[in-house]
Amino acid sequence: MTGSAWGVRWRRLRFLLASYVGLAPFLAFALFPFYWMLITSLKADANLYDLRSNPFWFSRVDGATGQPYHKDIIVPASLTAGPIRWEIRTGAATTRSDSAVNPPAIAWIGDQKVLSPVDGTLAEIRVPTGQVAHPNEVIGVIHVPNPTLTHYRYLATTPFARWMQVSLVTGAAVVLITLVLAVPAAYGLARLEFPGNRGIGIAIFLTYLIPPTILFIPFSQFVGALRVDNTIWSLILSYPTFTVPFCTWLLMGFFRAVPKELEERALLDGATRLQTLRMVVIPVVMSGILTAAIFAFTLSFQEYVYALTFISSTVNRTLPVGITVDMVRGDVYFWGPLMASAVVGSVPVVILYALSLDWFISGMTTGAVK
Amino acid sequence: MADVTFEKVEKRFGEVYAVRGVDLAIRDREFVVLVGPSGCGKTTTLRMLAGLEDVTAGDIRIGGRSVTHLAPRDRDIAMVFQSYALYPHMTVEKNLSFSLRLRGVPKAEIDRRVQDVAKILGLGEHLQRKPRQLSGGQRQRVAVGAALCRQAGVLLFDEPLSNLDAKLRVHMRTELKRLHHSFKSTMIYVTHDQVEAMTMGDRIVLMNHGVICQVGTPLELYERPATRFVAGFIGSPPMNFFEARLVAADGGAAVELGGELRLPLPRPELAAQAGRPVVFGIRPEHIVLGEGARPGAVRVPAVVDEVEPLGHDAIVTARCGAGVFQVQSEHYAGVKRLDQVDAWFRMERAFVFDGENECAI
Numbered sequence A: 001m002t003g004s005a006w007g008v009r010w011r012r013l014r015f016l017l018a019s020y021v022g023l024a025p026f027l028a029f030a031l032f033p034f035y036w037m038l039i040t041s042l043k044a045d046a047n048l049y050d051l052r053s054n055p056f057w058f059s060r061v062d063g064a065t066g067q068p069y070h071k072d073i074i075v076p077a078s079l080t081a082g083p084i085r086w087e088i089r090t091g092a093a094t095t096r097s098d099s100a101v102n103p104p105a106i107a108w109i110g111d112q113k114v115l116s117p118v119d120g121t122l123a124e125i126r127v128p129t130g131q132v133a134h135p136n137e138v139i140g141v142i143h144v145p146n147p148t149l150t151h152y153r154y155l156a157t158t159p160f161a162r163w164m165q166v167s168l169v170t171g172a173a174v175v176l177i178t179l180v181l182a183v184p185a186a187y188g189l190a191r192l193e194f195p196g197n198r199g200i201g202i203a204i205f206l207t208y209l210i211p212p213t214i215l216f217i218p219f220s221q222f223v224g225a226l227r228v229d230n231t232i233w234s235l236i237l238s239y240p241t242f243t244v245p246f247c248t249w250l251l252m253g254f255f256r257a258v259p260k261e262l263e264e265r266a267l268l269d270g271a272t273r274l275q276t277l278r279m280v281v282i283p284v285v286m287s288g289i290l291t292a293a294i295f296a297f298t299l300s301f302q303e304y305v306y307a308l309t310f311i312s313s314t315v316n317r318t319l320p321v322g323i324t325v326d327m328v329r330g331d332v333y334f335w336g337p338l339m340a341s342a343v344v345g346s347v348p349v350v351i352l353y354a355l356s357l358d359w360f361i362s363g364m365t366t367g368a369v370k
Numbered sequence B: 001m002a003d004v005t006f007e008k009v010e011k012r013f014g015e016v017y018a019v020r021g022v023d024l025a026i027r028d029r030e031f032v033v034l035v036g037p038s039g040c041g042k043t044t045t046l047r048m049l050a051g052l053e054d055v056t057a058g059d060i061r062i063g064g065r066s067v068t069h070l071a072p073r074d075r076d077i078a079m080v081f082q083s084y085a086l087y088p089h090m091t092v093e094k095n096l097s098f099s100l101r102l103r104g105v106p107k108a109e110i111d112r113r114v115q116d117v118a119k120i121l122g123l124g125e126h127l128q129r130k131p132r133q134l135s136g137g138q139r140q141r142v143a144v145g146a147a148l149c150r151q152a153g154v155l156l157f158d159e160p161l162s163n164l165d166a167k168l169r170v171h172m173r174t175e176l177k178r179l180h181h182s183f184k185s186t187m188i189y190v191t192h193d194q195v196e197a198m199t200m201g202d203r204i205v206l207m208n209h210g211v212i213c214q215v216g217t218p219l220e221l222y223e224r225p226a227t228r229f230v231a232g233f234i235g236s237p238p239m240n241f242f243e244a245r246l247v248a249a250d251g252g253a254a255v256e257l258g259g260e261l262r263l264p265l266p267r268p269e270l271a272a273q274a275g276r277p278v279v280f281g282i283r284p285e286h287i288v289l290g291e292g293a294r295p296g297a298v299r300v301p302a303v304v305d306e307v308e309p310l311g312h313d314a315i316v317t318a319r320c321g322a323g324v325f326q327v328q329s330e331h332y333a334g335v336k337r338l339d340q341v342d343a344w345f346r347m348e349r350a351f352v353f354d355g356e357n358e359c360a361i
Ligand SMILES: Nc1ncnc2c1ncn2[C@@H]1O[C@H](COP(=O)(O)OP(=O)(O)O)[C@@H](O)[C@H]1O
Pocket: B013, B017, B018, B036, B037, B038, B039, B040, B041, B042, B043, B044, B045
């Protein structure tokens, strides 16, 4: 008895193991970019640009010197020697030098500032207050913690929250407009028979294939004529030009998959066409509508060309434009803050997917026919 | 009153006629089965009655009122679809009550009817489930229940049992018949299965190529088929047919099969038509093997091709000079392939059809 029970359990376990082993390469492939994004956003710059460290994990010591990551506080060569004055104690936190318009001073020689080069904790003061410090002298050491939240703290000093808000509001408005236009259009094209039905369906799909890079110049004329340039409305009005065709096409497939008999039964049951649409067809294709909504949201959330060209004021920028304009300066990529923005920016999309997951799993018309 | 009348009803899809010249009168509360081979226009006929398909020509009336141009929901018709067509996002209870809620029936009345129907169909425990949580048989019951809840004047079934396994199908057949006795609806039932038609219908409407071949009770169709097609469609195993010629013999009439075999017919009036080409038909159950011979039966010597025992009787395929035929006989013990046997044709149960238009003579 127990022997066979064990046998059953073992076989089930083996099946599970085999499933996971099969799934593992795919998971690794799919999750690696996210993993990379996440560890990059948490690495201190010292670690990030240390080419001798293991890039797949955090390192605490410098690959070249073998010492813990730290920064010396050095009196700039341009300062003349003079009595030094400290205002902060060892153990206190310093902020990033690039996080504010005027980076905070860490010490003064006379009335001249010695700036903190990087954030971390003040570990050691070599030249106490009142003594004379000389140009190029190392007067203290700052410990660089790793992993660190510094890149995320940095975001708070930029208009990141505002960009996020612009992107979210634009996305929500675009989703709304898209669904209002695409759901009836897709239903009509999928179900009602009228001349030119097929042609229109294909034409709608073709409009989606025209790349935005061709359209943004004529569009900017429209946007200017409507006097919505430099406002969020320029995006809310132009994004549906690609989300509506795409979602219409997508939804047509879902509507076609609804068995005709369901609608016919509703008509016999006493429903009008609109009631049939509202009470039967739309609930049945809800997973399709959610898919369309997520696509519309993701497409507008990640759009770049229109957002870059139609909006020039910093506060009305969308997330992708704001990040790339602010965190890539010239040819210098601020990888830490860039990746931290990417992590925070993907949170709304992740939440959206997680909330609608149940709908996708439960399937659509299971149980309707046969 | 929900009597249904078709008057010269016609349906064309483009150039193709799906249904042609259908004249049919169905009485209130009758159980009529529409039967015929696949593609003969049964579903189209039913859908025209339901209003799901436009009528090309003719008129359909329910209870004396022309419904030809009415919307489906104004026709007092409920329908059970072949695919069940359950609303997948609604519980069984909501599926059953959907039409009642749309029609504004009071809540208490809806509950009462749903409970009634659920009880009759044994769905009581599943009312809060979704269709995907039900077995095929249960889904089928929900589909039937939803149509019954309506208490519509006319209830349509389009091959409702074809997706069930054989055993459940037989069970549901009896069940539906029973429901017909306790509900006050006229029922029109479409099937391609002649056994279903024979066992269920008060009357059978047999269609082929979009036209009605014959209308009658099951027994009428079995005993007095109007055409060779009806004779061949009703009955299992199907009737044996032979190309033949009428001849006069011994003061009576006979059929001559394959130029040599002469079988006397108990219908002397046909002697006058000697020479007419005909099709001779006899059912497998009206041929007797070996010693089971009866008065009036004619001996035909044959060689056995195949024996398929069914227990009580067997289906024996045999070959005579005029061709191959099947016999359904209880006397099959010891009969085996290539045996010489005597097949006794009971000529009083035989049929003769015209050689040209295949109508019964
Ligand atoms: N929508 C349609 N368009 C074109 N031809 C059709 C359509 N529906 C049915 N037909 C044709 O009409 C004939 C009758 O079909 P149907 O009524 O479904 O037959 P049955 O239900 O008896 O199997 C068939 O030849 C079929 O091909």
